[in-house]
Amino acid sequence: MSEADTPRGASVVVIGAGVTGLSAAWWLARSGIDVVVLDKGIVGWEASGRNGGGASHYQSPLFAEEQRLWPQMDDLLGYPTEYVRERIIIQRDPALLDHYRAVGRMCSAMGYRVDDLDSRQAQAAVPLTDETCLGGIHLRFGGHANPQRTVQAYAWALQDLGGRILQHCPALAIATAGGRVVAVETPRGRIACDALVVAAGPQSGMLLAPLKIDLPVAAARAEMIVTEPAPMMAIGGVDGNGLYGRQTLRGNLAFGGGPHEWIATAPDGPADRPVSPLARNLARRVAEMFPKAARLNVIRSWAGIVENTPDGRPILDRLRDPGNVTVATMSGVGFGLSPASGHAIRDLVVDGVCSFADIAKLGLARFATLEPDWRERRGWAA
Amino acid sequence: MTAVDVHAIDGKLLPPDARFDVVVVGAGAAGTAAAIAAAAEGATVLLVDENPVRGDLIGTDVPLFYGGRMTAAVQQPARMIEQIVASNPALETAIEAGVDVRLGTAAWGLYVNGPAMRALPAPMLGIADAERATMIGFDRLVLATGARDLVLGFTGWDRPGVMGAQGFAALLTRYDALASRRVLIAGSGALALETALLALAHGIAVLGIVEVAEAVQGPSALAERVGAAGVPLFLGHTIVAADGGIDGVDRVTLAAVANKRQVEVYCDTLLLAIGAIPATELLEAAGVAPGETITRVGDCASVVRPDPAYLQAWSAAVGRHAPPETIVCQCEAVARADLIGVQPPRYLDRPVAMAARSLSSLLNDGPAHPDQIKRLTRAGMGVCQGRRCREQVACLLAEQQGVPLDRVPVATVRTPVRPVPLGVLADWQESAAMTAGWDVWFGIPTQWTPYAIIGTPEEAEHVSGLGGTMHV
Numbered sequence: 046m047s048e049a050d051t052p053r054g055a056s057v058v059v060i061g062a063g064v065t066g067l068s069a070a071w072w073l074a075r076s077g078i079d080v081v082v083l084d085k086g087i088v089g090w091e092a093s094g095r096n097g098g099g100a101s102h103y104q105s106p107l108f109a110e111e112q113r114l115w116p117q118m119d120d121l122l123g124y125p126t127e128y129v130r131e132r133i134i135i136q137r138d139p140a141l142l143d144h145y146r147a148v149g150r151m152c153s154a155m156g157y158r159v160d161d162l163d164s165r166q167a168q169a170a171v172p173l174t175d176e177t178c179l180g181g182i183h184l185r186f187g188g189h190a191n192p193q194r195t196v197q198a199y200a201w202a203l204q205d206l207g208g209r210i211l212q213h214c215p216a217l218a219i220a221t222a223g224g225r226v227v228a229v230e231t232p233r234g235r236i237a238c239d240a241l242v243v244a245a246g247p248q249s250g251m252l253l254a255p256l257k258i259d260l261p262v263a264a265a266r267a268e269m270i271v272t273e274p275a276p277m278m279a280i281g282g283v284d285g286n287g288l289y290g291r292q293t294l295r296g297n298l299a300f301g302g303g304p305h306e307w308i309a310t311a312p313d314g315p316a317d318r319p320v321s322p323l324a325r326n327l328a329r330r331v332a333e334m335f336p337k338a339a340r341l342n343v344i345r346s347w348a349g350i351v352e353n354t355p356d357g358r359p360i361l362d363r364l365r366d367p368g369n370v371t372v373a374t375m376s377g378v379g380f381g382l383s384p385a386s387g388h389a390i391r392d393l394v395v396d397g398v399c400s401f402a403d404i405a406k407l408g409l410a411r412f413a414t415l416e417p418d419w420r421e422r423r424g425w426a427a
Numbered sequence: 428m429t430a431v432d433v434h435a436i437d438g439k440l441l442p443p444d445a446r447f448d449v450v451v452v453g454a455g456a457a458g459t460a461a462a463i464a465a466a467a468e469g470a471t472v473l474l475v476d477e478n479p480v481r482g483d484l485i486g487t488d489v490p491l492f493y494g495g496r497m498t499a500a501v502q503q504p505a506r507m508i509e510q511i512v513a514s515n516p517a518l519e520t521a522i523e524a525g526v527d528v529r530l531g532t533a534a535w536g537l538y539v540n541g542p543a544m545r546a547l548p549a550p551m552l553g554i555a556d557a558e559r560a561t562m563i564g565f566d567r568l569v570l571a572t573g574a575r576d577l578v579l580g581f582t583g584w585d586r587p588g589v590m591g592a593q594g595f596a597a598l599l600t601r602y603d604a605l606a607s608r609r610v611l612i613a614g615s616g617a618l619a620l621e622t623a624l625l626a627l628a629h630g631i632a633v634l635g636i637v638e639v640a641e642a643v644q645g646p647s648a649l650a651e652r653v654g655a656a657g658v659p660l661f662l663g664h665t666i667v668a669a670d671g672g673i674d675g676v677d678r679v680t681l682a683a684v685a686n687k688r689q690v691e692v693y694c695d696t697l698l699l700a701i702g703a704i705p706a707t708e709l710l711e712a713a714g715v716a717p718g719e720t721i722t723r724v725g726d727c728a729s730v731v732r733p734d735p736a737y738l739q740a741w742s743a744a745v746g747r748h749a750p751p752e753t754i755v756c757q758c759e760a761v762a763r764a765d766l767i768g769v770q771p772p773r774y775l776d777r778p779v780a781m782a783a784r785s786l787s788s789l790l791n792d793g794p795a796h797p798d799q800i801k802r803l804t805r806a807g808m809g810v811c812q813g814r815r816c817r818e819q820v821a822c823l824l825a826e827q828q829g830v831p832l833d834r835v836p837v838a839t840v841r842t843p844v845r846p847v848p849l850g851v852l853a854d855w856q857e858s859a860a861m862t863a864g865w866d867v868w869f870g871i872p873t874q875w876t877p878y879a880i881i882g883t884p885e886e887a888e889h890v891s892g893l894g895g896t897m898h899v
């Protein structure tokens with residue numbers, strides 16, 4: 046492909062090659078639809094390649110589909126995602142233990158089995174902890190995967206089906222005609238489309254604003270740390286003590302949690318993704334949770350930028366006007382759900398309605414009467 | 428109406444534990460002199476130096492490529508401290524001048540506010556000794572962090588005895604703990620020639636200088652001195668392999684670039700002195716450029732990366748003799764073929780579809796970033812923090828893309844720029860606001876409401892009952 050040529054249009058253009066956009070494109074390509082994904086940078090360069098890899102979001106209407114899909118994803122995509130089932134949440138604070146026991150009962154009542162662990166059982170299941178662990182819960186559902194490998198797996202699987210990915214090709218504007226989106230303007234020219242998916246993370250709101258569509262999102266920076274490899278635990282999806290994260294299949298302990306920073310976003314994305322001394326508060330909590338790992342070296346910390354909607358819930362919606370636009374923000378919890386969010390987006394684009402779950406309550410209409418100063422009201426202003 | 432998000436970071440990060448007018452990182456000649464000068468002007472001055480480096484870090488080639496050629500003395504911190512003070516008499520002067528000198532203390536993180544971070548109460552430097560980390564505030568920060576080694580991989584480069592010129596100099600002059608007796612030097616620039624003279628001055632035999640180019644690269648005055656010492660020159664030669672046994676390298680095979688004719692050199696050490704990289708990891712990780720408050724002195728200011736074309740010539744020449752299984756990333760055991768094939772690590776299955784994937788297929792999608800290669804292959808993800816493979820990966824990427832090396836970004840450097848144990852890095856005295864406002868994720872209670880009860884009377888109960896701490 047010559048850089049000078051304007052890329053050919055497609056039936057569907059997806060803006061954003063994070064897990065949401067890539068999964069959507071992959072699902073569209075599976076239905077034989079000609080699809081092209083645009084990204085301002087490299088696939089998964091933003092939140093999708095910088096997250097904790099957790100995949101246990103019982104609250105979502107997409108969760109049952111996610112649970113069905115994850116164990117098959119390596120086969121469906123043809124590339125490894127490092128998906129591993131189940132999670133254990135341990136606690137050393139009695140109040141938090143009670144809290145998570147209640148969460149466990151709630152999940153059990155929803156049909157997702159959770160077993161309580163007492164201190165001895167927790168220590169047996171999590172060899173890196175010690176008697177300071179009061180107990181925990183064992184989720185017999187959910188799991189975790191490697192975000193970076195998963196992003197690339199979606200991308201490659203999409204290409205294997207004939208879908209295209211244009212990296213370093215930001216969407217600059219959305220062109221409409223006759224009440225419909227007809228093309229996306231990029232530095233490489235105008236890319237025509239019959240339908241558009243906007244999955245540009247924190248930038249989605251800015252892209253849609255010129256169409257007089259208010260997609261309310263606020264962007265924030267969240268941080269994680271990772272250690273050198275620890276001896277492998279039978280279940281690597283262990284967290285707790287105020288942290289989320291996982292032991293990678295290589296053995297590294299990768300954890301995040303704690304305060305975020307609301308930041309201003311620019312149309313061309315974040316200039317940088319700095320880290321703060323929060324790494325020290327994270328290190329402390331990891332050392333407390335895994336006293337037997339306290340001597341392991343922390344070798345990196347990093348930050349990612351995620352967007353949140355006013356209620357912290359996703360917006361997955363096929364707009365009424367222009368009627369050929371589907372918007373998708375997962376509001377800070379979008380990695381684990383991505384196998385299913387892509388399916389839902391495919392359904393919205395092709396059929397106008399999600400085939401496997403009711404997602405009506407995730408529509409944009411719920412924010413029709415949102416106060417203009419909703420960010421300030423929540424303390425979310427940058 | 429403006430509210431406060433109690434789960435946001437604002438107001439939670441503590442001010443520095445201590446503050447100095449001037450903080451100097453690196454107690455080599457330049458750093459020590461800068462500290463003494465600042466103290467003479469009446470400033471309060473902190474001078475930190477990571478030497479003596481923890482024995483386990485030396486074993487993983489952090490911060491220099493020590494290549495396993497240290498004596499057991501490096502495991503004795505007290506003896507090492509004595510030696511370091513003895514090797515740099517100016518340290519005594521600094522202490523007498525009132526400089527707070529802390530040895531065995533590494534600077535691992537520089538934090539400065541910017542457009543995407545306003546939460547810091549002040550710019551600060553994270554330092555750590557063997558026991559604890561401390562945050563230090565400063566008016567001026569002087570980086571005298573020297574240079575680090577530039578490493579290329581070939582068969583046997585992971586054996587004890589293959590080391591960098593900086594690591595060599597540190598073990599020899601700072602630690603007096605070098606186990607090498609007979610060295611062969613790769614490269615012929617000023618660094619290589621000076622390293623040869625340093626070795627000779629310490630009674631270490633120099634068995635040759637290997638240079639891919641047809642001419643010596645360094646200044647003729649230095650070349651003459653090395654020549655006068657009778658050091659053989661292997662011009663137009665490249666490294667094929669370092670062989671040896673349990674004690675590491677005992678011979679190195681070279682090959683002529685022109686006709687691949689091989690020669691063997693019997694030595695216990697192969698010194699990589701092709702070039703050095705200014706040790707500016709603190710700045711790179713913080714995304715900060717030096718300016719008025721943050722300055723560089725000594726090697727970290729004056730050392731220049733080797734000419735990209737020269738380095739690429741070395742990399743290509745070495746690469747011609749490197750079989751596919753040659754290790755590129757020692758920490759993660761990533762082989763050359765894995766890297767060029769962007770294959771996943773060995774603990775994962777390699778599905779059939781992976782066979783069709785390679786660096787060149789990835790490059791069809793646009794210019795690659797070493798971080799993307801790192802994510803896929805794990806090259807650079809290990810405990811040495813990419814020190815041993817960062818430049819190799821960049822060279823291979825440039826080669827595969829057919830572009831000059833300076834067009835390829837280098838893999839991102841991340842904080843902490845030295846490995847720091849969890850229990851040492853940990854902030855055991857965090858602010859009350861940090862503890863009180865801590866949540867697993869954003870602390871948005873409505874985020875975790877089970878979908879079915881959204882919009883039902885149960886919803887409010889759920890939100891107030893379970894709140895935001897609901898991440899599973």
Ligand SMILES: Cc1cc2nc3c(=O)[nH]c(=O)nc-3n(C[C@H](O)[C@H](O)[C@H](O)COP(=O)(O)OP(=O)(O)OC[C@H]3O[C@@H](n4cnc5c(N)ncnc54)[C@H](O)[C@@H]3O)c2cc1C
Pocket residue numbers: 060061062063064065066067083084085086087088089090091092093094095096097098099100214215216217244245246247248249252267268269289301312314348349350351373374375376377378379380381382
């Ligand atoms: C530290 C951290 C930990 C997390 N942990 C978890 C977890 O454990 N589990 C979980 O499920 N979720 C987690 N998340 C959230 C999760 O990462 C995100 O919700 C998810 O990755 C969102 O994916 P996305 O594709 O919607 O958005 P993004 O990943 O933000 O992707 C958007 C893409 O759009 C591109 N883009 C933006 N503007 C344009 C434009 N104008 N033109 C072209 N392209 C554009 C961007 O470059 C980017 O690649 C975490 C997030 C962070 C930061």
